[in-house]
Amino acid sequence: MSTRTAYTRSLDLKNGVVEMSHGGGGRAMSQLIEQLFGDAFANDILAQGNDQAAFELPRGKVVMSTDSFVISPLFFPGGNIGNLAVHGTVNDVALSGGQPLYLTAGFILEEGFPLKDLKTIVDSMAHAAHEAGVYIVTGDTKVVERGHGDGVYINTTGIGVITDDIHISGERARPGDKILINGYVGDHGVAIMSLREGLGFEASVQSDCASLNGLIGDMVKAVPDIHVMRDPTRGGLAATLNEIARQSGVGMMLNEPDIPIRDQVRGACEILGLDPLYVANEGKLLAICPEDQAETLLHAMQAHPLGKQAAIIGSVIEDANSFVQLKTGFGGTRVVDWIAGEQLPRIC
Amino acid sequence: MSTRTAYTRSLDLKNGVVEMSHGGGGRAMSQLIEQLFGDAFANDILAQGNDQAAFELPRGKVVMSTDSFVISPLFFPGGNIGNLAVHGTVNDVALSGGQPLYLTAGFILEEGFPLKDLKTIVDSMAHAAHEAGVYIVTGDTKVVERGHGDGVYINTTGIGVITDDIHISGERARPGDKILINGYVGDHGVAIMSLREGLGFEASVQSDCASLNGLIGDMVKAVPDIHVMRDPTRGGLAATLNEIARQSGVGMMLNEPDIPIRDQVRGACEILGLDPLYVANEGKLLAICPEDQAETLLHAMQAHPLGKQAAIIGSVIEDANSFVQLKTGFGGTRVVDWIAGEQLPRIC
Incomplete structure (x- = not known):
């Protein structure tokens, strides 16, 4: 058990790597969440700091969609797993004809993954969310041992609202369309x-x-x-x-x-x-x-x-x-x- | 490319294992989703069959929470990763003082995982959801190669509603409480x-x-x-x-x-x-x-x-x-x- 001063230590975003302790529920996890995720995704709802986000929704039908991202490689021409995870879920909500509003983000990190790369991914998520006009309002971080993941897996779940006059659905295709x-x-x-x-x-x-x-x-x-x-x-x-x-x-x-x-x-x-x-x-x-x-x-x-x-x-x-x-x-x-x-x- | 009749083939829930094709977006994935998840979680919203679920929410503030589950071992005295994934997110929503209503389920499956065990896990989720009075309304399935997962990882994201007179939050503890x-x-x-x-x-x-x-x-x-x-x-x-x-x-x-x-x-x-x-x-x-x-x-x-x-x-x-x-x-x-x-x- 370390001394209390350890709490304020900064993450080493240059040379640090993901450690098992970053998923342990203690101080290291709290540091990672505050200094990496909290900083990049900052918004009033996330700042509530509870295990759940509470917010008002405009009236209308609610739409919800979830997607886990396991793309390999993590970085590719035109994007990375981070912005892909935002785009994918924003799209699944929007394709109902509704307006996507809020996302959750769940990370499964592999021990040893460079924090520098994680920061790049998280910053891309934040940028994509900003551009799409959605907020990442709550999240979760788990760490698995080396060899039991593949760097980073991300789940995003999105929520939005549709007005009552929209009825877009997979069973509505009609001959002639x-x-x-x-x-x-x-x-x-x-x-x-x-x-x-x-x-x-x-x-x-x-x-x-x-x-x-x-x-x-x-x-x-x-x-x-x-x-x-x-x-x-x-x-x-x-x-x-x-x-x-x-x-x-x-x-x-x-x-x-x-x-x-x-x-x-x-x-x-x-x-x-x-x-x-x-x-x-x-x-x-x-x-x-x-x-x-x-x-x-x-x-x-x-x-x-x-x-x-x-x-x-x-x-x-x-x-x-x-x-x-x-x-x-x-x-x-x-x-x-x-x-x-x-x-x-x-x-x- | 197989013949169209393959579509109706049943999953081999006795001896079958998760294959890469179960995450490929084609017929094998559709079979897995319909015969395993669709069957266990059956409800009207899930039956919409779109990439997102649409539903009405009662009036009130909306609460949302997400959690990825990576517990090892997957089966343990008193439960397994499936019911744990339901309990955990139901609890995170309910702890706001709100009523949990709907869950999403995102699976990251490892190639080679026995379908029999997956069915046990999925059935436990369905049972836990039924007991808690929540519905699993949409989901996602990804498959990673052998050695890049650990059998099953599950993300659940939950949504619920709080009435306006409830204000339970981590910053409200006061001396004397x-x-x-x-x-x-x-x-x-x-x-x-x-x-x-x-x-x-x-x-x-x-x-x-x-x-x-x-x-x-x-x-x-x-x-x-x-x-x-x-x-x-x-x-x-x-x-x-x-x-x-x-x-x-x-x-x-x-x-x-x-x-x-x-x-x-x-x-x-x-x-x-x-x-x-x-x-x-x-x-x-x-x-x-x-x-x-x-x-x-x-x-x-x-x-x-x-x-x-x-x-x-x-x-x-x-x-x-x-x-x-x-x-x-x-x-x-x-x-x-x-x-x-x-x-x-x-x-x-």
């Missing part, structure tokens, strides 16, 4: 995989990870009757559209030439043996809306910086089998099935 | 440590892990002006009271003979070299209230099954140094300092 996306497909997955495989695409392909709540706000304002919105993360466009098709009991027909894919991503996918339709995105959303409002929605998307390359990529059709199909550039069609297994492990 | 606890100290930590060290106390000491929201409801009804409530988990009574003393700018004087400790726990602590005041609890709460309401609160606690051994264990005093002190059975006093490091790693 149009399917839109806000830009290039596959950037995140290719950025990570090329880094992992040492393929040297890092310079050209960056993760698209971004908080989409601003874009979504504009979209919902332009077309309040959007039927479905979802982000094509793990499993990419293919998994997400198959999920929605199944949930709504409909089919989908995509038009391959209309799907925006960067040349570098197409090239990297060929080398890596990946299909861009199955590759994860972290700053993309799929929206499905009535045909007669599709152009209005498209223009609202294209007017936002995160929707400049937005496109209408297909239509919802009747199909008792809930198949997602693709009309290729050569006029044929093929089924875009779910992947049975994993294509890209630990992509988020 | 009484300090109460709802029962025996140290059971959880000793149950885990004796199991880990193979000391054979397992038969006699069980973890106290329990959801305290029922007890807390009765306490708040009896004494709406409780000043502070907090659960002495990691770091035990010592860490929690030091935190509160510091937050409120007060000292505390505990009376050692009044602190309920089981003989077996005292004995195990001697063998393990632990001080019971620093040992984690998972079904205990500390309450601080005005002196003139302490007896009323005590009786309310003792009337509840989880408060039968409740006791008044000390008083809040003036102290510019915010020391927590202990009057021993022999009439002396000693300072109960924070531990600087960890006493018991991965205890929750």
